[in-house]
Amino acid sequence: MSKIREKAKAVGHEVIGKLTRHPELETTWDPMTGETVRMKGQRFYMDEGGNEYWVSRRGVCIVTADGGVI
Numbered sequence: 001m002s003k004i005r006e007k008a009k010a011v012g013h014e015v016i017g018k019l020t021r022h023p024e025l026e027t028t029w030d031p032m033t034g035e036t037v038r039m040k041g042q043r044f045y046m047d048e049g050g051n052e053y054w055v056s057r058r059g060v061c062i063v064t065a066d067g068g069v070i
Contacts, residue, residue: 004045004053007060011070017048 005015025044030037045053050065062070 004055004060008053008062008070011062013051013062013064013070015047015053016051019045019047019053021045 002019004019008015022044026039026042027036028039029035041056043055045055047053052063054061054063064070
């Protein structure tokens with residue numbers, strides 16, 4: 001079982017289907033340079049239900065398909 005699935009289960013959330021990483025979405029806007037830059041230490045995954053999983057050393061942030069944040 002993946003770490004994301006374990007973390008989601010621990011907070012009562014079920015990952016739907018396959019998890020897919022989207023490195024093209026692991027960016028943010030840098031106000032100092034005005035450029036889009038890659039976020040360091042962040043990985044973005046999405047499951048087949050449209051739920052988002054932001055993974056870092058600190059843990060997993062889940063944004064549900066209906067807009068909730070866990």
